[in-house]
Amino acid sequence: MTVVYIPRDAAALSVGAERVAKAIMAEAAIRGETITLVRTGTRGACWLEPLVEIDIGGVRHGYGPVTPADAPSLFDANFLSGGAHPLALGPVEALDWFAGQQRVTFARCGVIDPLSLAAYEAHGGLAGLRKALAIPSAEIVEAIKASGLRGRGGAGFPAGIKWATALAAESETKYVVCNADEGDSGTFADRMLMEGDPFSLIEGMIVAGLAVGASKGFVYIRSEYPHAFRAMAEAVAKAEDAGLLGPSVLGSGRAFAMELRLGAGAYICGEETSLLESLEGRRGQVRAKPPLPAIKGLFGQPTIVNNVLTLAAAPWILAHGPQAYAALGCGRSLGTLTVQLAGNVRRGGLVELPFGATLRRLIEEFGGGTATGRKLRAVQVGGPLGAYLPDSLLDTPLDYEALAAAGGMLGHGGVVVFDDTVDLAKQARFAMAFCAHESCGKCTPCRIGSQRGVEVIDRIVAGHERAANRAVLDDLLELMTDASLCALGGLTPLPVRSALAHFPEDFERPARGPTLRAAE
Amino acid sequence: MTAGQAQAAIFDLDEAGRIVVAHLHLDGALLPILHALQERFGYVPADAVPLVADALNLSRAEVHGVLTFYHDFRRAPAGRHVLKICRAESCQAMGCESLVEHLAAEHGVTPGGVTADGRLTVETVYCLGNCALSPAAMLDGELIGRLERDGLDALVNAARGARP
Ligand SMILES: Cc1cc2nc3c(=O)[nH]c(=O)nc-3n(C[C@H](O)[C@H](O)[C@H](O)COP(=O)(O)O)c2cc1C
Ligand code: SF4
Ligand code: FES
Secondary structure: OEEEEEEOOHHHHOOHHHHHHHHHHHHHHHHHEEEEEEEOOOOOOOOOOOEEEEEEEEEEEOOOOOOOOHHHHHHHHOOOHHHOOOOOOEEHOHHHHOOOOOOOOOOOOOOOOOOOOHHHHHHOOHHHHHHHHOOOOOHHHHHHHHOOOOOOOOOOOEHHHHHHHHHOOOOOOOOOEEEEEEOOOOOOOHOOOHHOHHHHHHHHHHHHHHOOOOOOEEEEEEEOOOOHHHHHHHHHHHHHHOOOOOOOHOOOOOEEEEEEEEEEOOOHHHOHHHHHHHOOOOOOOOOOOOOOOOOHHHHHOOEEEEHHHHHHHHHHHHOHHHHHHHOEEOOOOOEEEEEEEEEOOOOOOEEEEOOOOOOHHHHHHOOOOOOOOOEEEEEEEEEHHOOOEHHHOOOEEOOOOOOEHHOOOOEEEEEEEEOOOOOHHHHHHHHHHHHHHHHOOOHHHHHHHHHHHHHHHHHHHHHOOOHHHHHHHHHHHHHHHHHHHOOOHHHHHOHHHHHHHHHHHHHOOOOOOOOOOOOO | OOHHHHHHHOOHHHHHHHHHHHHOOOOOHHHHHHHHHHHOOOOOOOHHHHHHHHOOOOOHHHHHHHHHHOOOOOOOOOOOOOEEEEEEEHHHHHHHHHHHHHHHHHHHHOOEEEEEOOEEEEEEEOOOOOHHHHEEEEEEOOOOOOHHHHHHHHHHHHOOOOOO
């Protein structure tokens, strides 16, 4: 019997994967073909979705992007045996787009049934956890330190150091909190992993719990991700049934329980202390640090807060050894980076590579240039607080230090491409408006400064006393950078400054009417 | 969870009370309770605030403060269907603002508003995690990618017309 794989990842569903699955099953029934349909996550090649794969002698052959109307012609072409068809892609993993990647965290995503624990184990799952169960906590922490793993949520803080702090903190109760708020525009890796390989996050949470001495974990998932929430809920229930979660993890006698919580549409709740406030049932207002959450976090207890991808990398590191992980990447950015190619790009999706590939290589080789076919003008890296880079900076390698040196930040790895119709004054205004909209309100430079920022940019664009207003804007940017409590107010100047520096002409055009209309 | 009001029930204090009680065992139960109330009734009615406050030993002001802090929570019923349209950077790069303008011009509804017949609420959202298939939107919890004008018209018309 032939096995057909069709994703049920939200991105694939958003372009019709469910209708395609139904059409293929209906056509199979009409033709009396028996096929087994396996629903997977996505491999991340969003541009090929809905991507239909057939297992032929252990090799996965792809067809895509498929529409429901293609079903009859696919059967006519004998696609179940890999027959020729205009949508035929051949062996999927041999496609340049995949062959050029190095999948570590996303090795299983899009390949297996995300809710099959057996498939998870058959593809290397649980090896890291078994290792962790066999060694003392301090050794787990040492392995994470030696791997060079840095937090993937944006700040790039060494995970091992955070874990060591929490391990050293004396307390009966400690927590592992997974930050699955993924608020940065242009990013979707956390979502894809939770939908496509949820057990890897569960395994990572348990490993983190063993490492720091915590027996309870929370995952804070943004409410914009209902599919991911459901996938995680199903996976947690299966893990409980299988004895992976509960009073005795894999029969070890050591307990670990997990609870999922839904965010409520506040970008600031991705900031770790705001997230903890939110989990405790309060307004998501940022806490002053110290105390560090690793010492005094959730409900006052030592807590490690880590991004989805940070936690999911831990089992691999234990299973393969820290050196294998540290052998990937460059400088102080070790391991793999999951780039999310988005915006105006022809072949958008998730690309996992060792740190250090250039933006140009990603956008041209993987992305295939702009979707509109127009000239690329700007690339925003690192979400709404990331810089807008011009073509001349595209040879910057993607690692934490190189991006910082170029006046930007890597953040969670989002790369948003804009063609030459973009207006950077409008984008700068949006950065300020977004900050005003999402500010937690705790400090004035952010809460009021961002509103002033919108007004001043409006005046500059409208041609009112440009030089004077530009000076006001510069002062404001400095104040926000220096005097904000957290990176929302502190980094909003980054997109604004980069727009001013690299695209000054957009702020100097003849006045265009009273105000700009932009998203607010 | 983020569904529209298609299945929303009329507010009922007893039922609200049962929802609150069902969540009291949770640590930090306030957000889960507010989500559950909105899931059931389509919004969080003002009448539910004292109930929640009493159950959690909080002041009404505290509950109100939380309710108003988070963009998700509605304090008034929404239209029968809810369309969330992404207006963050990746979708901007693919023309989401022209879709917003089209909604206003063709269907007379702007983000934050509801169509004249009360059937479709339109809300702004900043990123749906579908940025490789921008512009993105979400209708009653279902994600939509590569949204174009025609597709948008079809969605709006279906939401306002034949569908329950
Ligand atoms: C405004 C703001 C938003 C943030 N949003 C997220 C987010 O959505 N996801 C995330 O993992 N980290 C986010 N962070 C970073 C967290 O504060 C924190 O550094 C991270 O969760 C730590 O985990 P990591 O070390 O594994 O990256 C945000 C920070 C700020 C200032
Ligand atoms: S910078 Fe903004 S978001 Fe951060 S603490 Fe201050 S007001 Fe809150
Ligand atoms: S920016 Fe619109 S879906 Fe991410």
